[in-house]
Amino acid sequence: MQIPIEQTEITYGISVVMIKHSDDYARGAKAMSIGVCTKQKHFYCYRNLLLVALEMIFSEEYSQEEIAIQVYNSLNNANWEKLPILSEEESRIAKWLYYKQLSENFTNEIIETTFLNRNMYFEIDCTLEASEIMPVSFLPLLSIFKEKTMSLYDALIRGKRIILFSKNKPAWEVCTFACALTQLASPPLINIADLHLHPYAHLNNLDFLNSQFFIAGVTNPLFKIRPQWWDIFGDLDSGEIISHLPPPLEADLNFISFLLENLPSEHNKESYIRSQFFDYTQNIIDLAIFEEDFQEKGSKLQRARDWRGSVEFEYYSNHYKGKIFADEREPQYLIYKLLTRIRIAFAKEKIKGIRKMYYELDTLLSSRDECLKFLSMLPNNGDLHCLTCTFFLDNDLKTSRVACSILAKLEEIPEGKALILALPQNELNSYLAYRHRHAI
Missing domain, CATH: 3.40.50 (Rossmann fold)
Incomplete structure (x- = not known):
């Protein structure tokens, strides 16, 4: 294989086996297999093409050598250049949205190729980490x-x-x-x-x-x-x-x-x-x-x-060098640190000082990129409870106002809006009512 995308030092292999039963075969059955070795980590998507190739071999319309050449060409001629490159944040949020049934579009990508003059498609799984093979x-x-x-x-x-x-x-x-x-x-x-x-x-x-x-x-x-x-x-x-x-x-x-x-x-x-x-x-x-x-x-x-x-x-x-750990003054590190402290505060029910953390977070979330970074760090598939729970704190309107401001920023991007609309009904109603009341 000569596919350059995401190559590693690991060689992956996939094979499929098919058994056909017929009185025309010796012993009443015939088993055949075809396989591929590749450096491409998305090798699993080749399975359907290999099954079609085996069917063609059994049909005897083409020789085994012709089919092998066609498979080789199909895999190497696939239009891998069209594979979109998502950032780590975009990939994680997109997959979470699908898992929470907030998006009809799966995060997989479709790569086109041809096999024996017919269109074929490879479905590439959008993974959160490069070693998910x-x-x-x-x-x-x-x-x-x-x-x-x-x-x-x-x-x-x-x-x-x-x-x-x-x-x-x-x-x-x-x-x-x-x-x-x-x-x-x-x-x-x-x-x-x-x-x-x-x-x-x-x-x-x-x-x-x-x-x-x-x-x-x-x-x-x-x-x-x-x-x-x-x-x-x-x-x-x-x-x-x-x-x-x-x-x-x-x-x-x-x-x-x-x-x-x-x-x-x-x-x-x-x-x-x-x-x-x-x-x-x-x-x-x-x-x-x-x-x-x-x-x-x-x-x-x-x-x-x-x-x-x-x-x-x-x-x-x-x-994460160049990301979270690059510089403790960088927004991503500060967002990560603030979110972690907010989660700890609520987990341990020690919410003194939470308003100050919200103020700092509200200041940091100044662009779409920062909002995406924040959403990608959320626990439990995009759980916004660390913000919405403030609406149920007694007599803490100032803290709720800052939390509402953060949620309003997140709502401006599609990924954030989808997660907000998926909030438990009581949390969503509280947020919408507070936002409307204070015109945020």
């Missing part, structure tokens, strides 16, 4: 491990040696589980998949065992009887977890219990799981960066400190 489902992972998922999650945050094993599931499914586990924490963590993920590991190449941090999917039972090779072992067939690590934190168990309890009532369960884990991981990051504001103690603080002292924190800060 394929669509994953979190529900199967949680249904297998349930509360024990947090043992794997804690090992992921701490950078331990993680094995996911199955002897009954096909290799591609094990790969998908390994990718899903990685995406429980990344994003917001950076480069976990690129640097530490081995979706399918086998005995012919055990170099990854030299690393202190990896996530590997395996199907060989030998890994289970070699405990010196791993810190934690998850059996995808039985749901068993074997661990050499301390048990999950009490906070982790409370988090997963709450998530599993509320999951059945959620309309978009995948989005709910992703958003909850995203916020939970972001909270660890925030605690590591703003330790003095949280006034946290105990094991949660120690884990955050451990993460701040790790190479993963270096990757995170380098990723």
Whole structure:
């Protein structure tokens, strides 16, 4: 493959298999497969084209060589230049709007090409982080491990040696589980998949065992009887977890219990799981960066400190170099810091000084770019509760007025307006009434 867009050092592979039954075939059936290797991280979108190619091979209208050439040309002649480049903020907000059913347009992009003189289309998933390499489902992972998922999650945050094993599931499914586990924490963590993920590991190449941090999917039972090779072992067939690590934190168990309890009532369960884990991981990051504001103690603080002292924190800060961590006087850093402090204040019910934070935030949100930055940092898929809850504080009209001013600014851009209209009815009515009353 010669596609230049978003190339990495990783080679990805995808193949499809098709079986046709007919009395014309020896033994009554014929199985064929076709595959592609590429440096393109969006390899998963090739699946439909490969299925069409297999159908054409079975039809015997074209030779296998002709089909292979046509597939090669179709992939390389696709109009990748039309792929829009979204900023990190735009990508995150667009996907959140879709997940909250506030946008009919999915954030995926459509790339055109031709195959055997017919139009074909590749659907490119708009991801939040560059190392999200394929669509994953979190529900199967949680249904297998349930509360024990947090043992794997804690090992992921701490950078331990993680094995996911199955002897009954096909290799591609094990790969998908390994990718899903990685995406429980990344994003917001950076480069976990690129640097530490081995979706399918086998005995012919055990170099990854030299690393202190990896996530590997395996199907060989030998890994289970070699405990010196791993810190934690998850059996995808039985749901068993074997661990050499301390048990999950009490906070982790409370988090997963709450998530599993509320999951059945959620309309978009995948989005709910992703958003909850995203916020939970972001909270660890925030605690590591703003330790003095949280006034946290105990094991949660120690884990955050451990993460701040790790190479993963270096990757995170380098990723945001020129953004959040470029200069503590830059708007994005100040917005991030203010939003974190506002969230902490309401979480701990210590709202003294909240008006001053709102004033500072209102001053910072002076353009569309700053408003987008703010919206992209919001917790739980664009939750504006950190602003609207002020309308229910007793006798604090000045604070409510500043919060209303911020919401009015956000309402001026389409992304902000969509999130405001999706507020719980009592919060939306309070905002609209206050804005109308004070002509903001």
